[in-house]
Amino acid sequence: MSSHRQEIVIQAFDHFRTYGFKNVTMDDLARNIGISKKTLYELFKDKDELVLESVKYMLLTNQEKTEKAFAQSKNAVEQIIQILQLMEAMMRGMNMVCYMDLQKYYPSAFKYLSKHKQDFLYTCISNNLKQGVAEGLFREDIDIEIISKFRLESALIVFQNNIFPQDQYDIVKVNAQIFANYMYGIASLKGHKLITQYINEINKK
Numbered sequence: 001m002s003s004h005r006q007e008i009v010i011q012a013f014d015h016f017r018t019y020g021f022k023n024v025t026m027d028d029l030a031r032n033i034g035i036s037k038k039t040l041y042e043l044f045k046d047k048d049e050l051v052l053e054s055v056k057y058m059l060l061t062n063q064e065k066t067e068k069a070f071a072q073s074k075n076a077v078e079q080i081i082q083i084l085q086l087m088e089a090m091m092r093g094m095n096m097v098c099y100m101d102l103q104k105y106y107p108s109a110f111k112y113l114s115k116h117k118q119d120f121l122y123t124c125i126s127n128n129l130k131q132g133v134a135e136g137l138f139r140e141d142i143d144i145e146i147i148s149k150f151r152l153e154s155a156l157i158v159f160q161n162n163i164f165p166q167d168q169y170d171i172v173k174v175n176a177q178i179f180a181n182y183m184y185g186i187a188s189l190k191g192h193k194l195i196t197q198y199i200n201e202i203n204k205k
Helices: 003-019 026-033 037-043 047-072 076-091 097-105 107-134 144-157 171-186 189-204
Strands: none
Touching: 003 026, 003 037, 003 047, 026 037, 026 047, 047 076, 047 107, 076 107, 076 171, 076 189, 097 107, 107 144, 144 171, 171 189
């Protein structure tokens, strides 16, 4: 992708995440980015393509951050604490209608998101669980496949605006509650103590 096209994708995603994919028009993007609508359509055949490229950019960025966090973490508990912080940073300023918009109006982008979820995210969760069990931080009796799928789907509940309307709930707090229940649910006694230690350290900052 050319640097000019990439820069437009980044700017477009910033608008999409703030206002939702459906609410932002190509006219809005051209005006806010500072290019002509003609130039925008020369680079992207339609809005569907631009939405897809924006989703690819978001997922690639998050994947790189996740891989870095996993590589730098000392143990499986630190890995999921790092992911919690990454999710919170991503959610701040994001309009939660984005997920529903993709599901309803942009099938290509939603299909790409779903594949990424099943491939990359499932593997990350599964590997984290295996590592945590091996380290004695997670319960030995957990079923890796079942809990991986549970976490994968429960993580998306926060993005469903019909369940947690953004005007009624603090989405970061909702995510933290869901995440905490997951973490403590899979943890051994040793893991519980480490989770609490990490959370206390974060709260002191």
